[in-house]
Amino acid sequence: MSRPEPVVAGAAASGLGARVQRLRAERGLTQRALAEPRYTAAYVSAVESGRRVPSADAVAHFAERLGVTPSDLNTGRSPAEVVRLRLRLAEADLAGSADETAAVCHEVAEAAVELAEPVLEARARLGLAGVALRRDDPGAASAQLDRAELLLAGAPPHVRAEAAVGRAGLAYHAGDPRYARYLLTEARDALLRDGYPDPSVLLVLHAELVRCHVALGDEEAAAEAATQALALAVLAAPARVADLHLSVASSLLASGRTVEAAVAAEQARQAARQVAMRWLLACCHRARGQGRRRAGDLAGALGDLARAHTVLTDAGQPALAREVGVELAEVYHALGQPARAEALLRDAVDRGGDPSVAARADRVRGLLRDDDGDRAGAERYLRAALAGYRAAGRRRELAAVALLLADLLEGWGRPGDAIDLLREGLHQVEQLGERVAVLRATA
Structure with a gap:
């Protein structure tokens, strides 16, 4: 030796x-x-x-x-090692648990410091910020974002935009979707204005904008942003594509072809990001489906809402999946497929959940019973919908269901009951309005 x-x-x-x-x-x-x-x-x-x-x-x-x-x-400044770390970040996006993602991001951040790779470190810290928000720790998320923004100060605009997405996510988590929307819009417009329309970054910006528009009640803007996002999410099976690129990059590294491996690593990262965004893209399908339904495109709405329902169910988002299930049932009802609508309603309704979701399901069930000629069942479900919307404080929906049931009662030869229902419904809507005014005055 x-x-x-x-x-x-x-x-x-x-x-x-x-x-x-x-x-x-x-x-x-x-x-x-x-x-x-x-x-x-x-x-x-x-x-x-x-x-x-x-x-x-x-x-x-x-x-x-x-x-x-x-x-x-x-x-310690190895192009091959940088590529390996980029592959690790792609693996972090594919990880199933927050703990696994955090471990990989910590590993990459520490190694990137040694390699003097600020962009790599920043991306790892943005991953850690995302994990912190998943764990409901905005303080830790903010600290990671602060560091990432400093590291990206000299980076190209499309790379700095990744930090803007993280900062917008923090604002949304804090209950300020309006400021989140402002940050995302500014970042998007800057990329388009300055000639850096990176598709993968624009995809994230548009997708994040969808949930901000939805939170602010701007359905048309949400549908438009969703259409823009889904036009850029072109991979039908992103997890499979990411795995293939990871395998190719590893093989290229093993044979010393570092430059080609770097290209494969970037392709793996972009595919893996779509995997990490799967529930957010499902929300895009939902928003676009709602827009298509408003436009009368029931077939298009059906495709989008069915896709959203499947992904949200598989991604462990039961509350959102229930909401989309009721919306999907409405489309099936409009298409004259009551059996499919009823099956979805059985799976979608959780009486311990959001009362407005249960009320919307009751409304659809009332319509289905009316279609079958079951007047007693229709009235029972529509009155349950009235009670649910009243409990949820939803004035517009309460008024709409009151008018619907009153019209049915009138058609069934019960004009007196229809008038009583309208009178009571109007009174309840007014009460909800007064309650909202008091809450605003004391806020």
Whole structure:
């Protein structure tokens, strides 16, 4: 075996040793496996701890075993290592749990500092900010965003826009969708104005705008933003595409084709981002479906709402899935498919959930019963809808159902009951209006 070098302490030794240790751990090698046949495990331990500086021959041996160049190992600035870390970020977007995503992002952020890669570190910190919001920790999210924005200060506009998306997400989480919409709109307009219309970034901006428009009650703007987003979400199976690009990038790295691997890594990242956005894209399908329904395109609405319902159910968003299920049932009713509408309503309604969702389902059930000639059932469900909308404080919907039921009662030869219902409904709408006025005055 080769004779060990003398003990030399210092920052250079420590930095090199840390790189050797990290790369060895990432590749699943023991100290003995890295050392043999020329060195000892004790020698590798001394190098990793910074107590010894390896010779050029030892560096070359370690670099070969670790799959990097000696220069990469000495300086820590390895194009191949940067590509590996970019692949790790793509894997973070594909991760199923917040804990797994956070672990990968922490790993990448620390490695990016050593590699002096500010954009890579910023993207890892944006991932950590997203995890913090999922954990309902806006303070931690804000700290990560602050750091990311500083790191991206000199980056191109389409890269800085990624931080704007994170800042908008924080504002939305804080209950300020109006400010979130302003940040997203400014970022989008700047990219288009300055000649940086990056499709992957525009996709995220438009998709995030959808939920802001929905929260602000602007249905037309939500449908338009959803249409823009879905036009850019062109991958039918993004998870499969991401896996394929990850495999290609890994193979290219193994054969030393770093530049080509970097291209594959970026393609993997863009596909993986669509996977991470799957529930948000489902909301885009919902918003576009609602817009198509308003325009009379029932077939288009059916396709979009069915897609949204499936994805939200699979993504573990039961409350949103129930809402979309009721909307989908309305479309099936309009298309003359009552059995499918009824099946969705059975699955969609959760009496312990949002009373307005249950009320909307009761309204559809009332219409289905009326279509079947079941007047008693229709009245029972529509009166349940009235009670639900009243409990939810939904004045417009309450008034609409009151008018609907009054028309039915009139048609059934019960004009007196229709007048009584309208009188009571008007009184309840007025009461809700007074309650809203009081709340606004005291806010």
